Amino acid sequence: MRFLGRTCLIVLSLLPAVSTQTDGSSVVGSDQPLIASPGEDVILPCHITPSLSAVDMEVRWYRENFKIPVHLYDDRRDRTDVQDSYYRGRTALSRLRLEEGILSLDLRNLRPSDSGVYYCYATDGVWDGQGKTELIVRGQC
Incomplete structure (x- = not known):
C-alpha cells in the first residue's frame, strides 16, 4: 500500500505539468487576405500562441475537405502520400x-x-486548434 501511495503521489504531481502545456494556446491565421499574382510564391501565415513547439504535432493545411490535405506534417515528416x-x-x-x-x-x-480559404490545423492528440487564411490570386490581365 505504501508503494501505491507514493506512485499515486508521483503521478499526481506530474499531471499539472502535462495538462497545462497547451492550456490556453490557440492557432492563429491571418485576419487579412493575402493577394498575389499567378506564378508567385507566398507564405500563408499561421502560428500557435503563445509560442509552442509543433515538431511533434500533426499539422494539417486543407481547404474544403479535411481528409484531403493541401499539406500534412505528421510523425515528424511530410506526408505527401496523402x-x-x-x-x-x-x-x-x-x-x-x-x-x-x-x-x-x-x-x-x-x-x-489556388484562391480561397486555407485552414491550418494542429493537434498533439489531446489539444488542437485551427486558424484560417484567405488567399486571392489575381487573374492575368
Whole structure:
C-alpha cells in the first residue's frame, strides 16, 4: 500500500505539468487576405500562441475537405502520400519554424485556382486548434 501511495503521489504531481502545456494556446491565421499574382510564391501565415513547439504535432493545411490535405506534417515528416495531388511539389513547412510554433505554409507557383480559404490545423492528440487564411490570386490581365 505504501508503494501505491507514493506512485499515486508521483503521478499526481506530474499531471499539472502535462495538462497545462497547451492550456490556453490557440492557432492563429491571418485576419487579412493575402493577394498575389499567378506564378508567385507566398507564405500563408499561421502560428500557435503563445509560442509552442509543433515538431511533434500533426499539422494539417486543407481547404474544403479535411481528409484531403493541401499539406500534412505528421510523425515528424511530410506526408505527401496523402496530399492533394494538385499541390504536390508546391508546398513546404519549415522544421525550424515548427520548433517556434510557426505553422506557416510555403505555397509556390501560384495558380488562379489556388484562391480561397486555407485552414491550418494542429493537434498533439489531446489539444488542437485551427486558424484560417484567405488567399486571392489575381487573374492575368
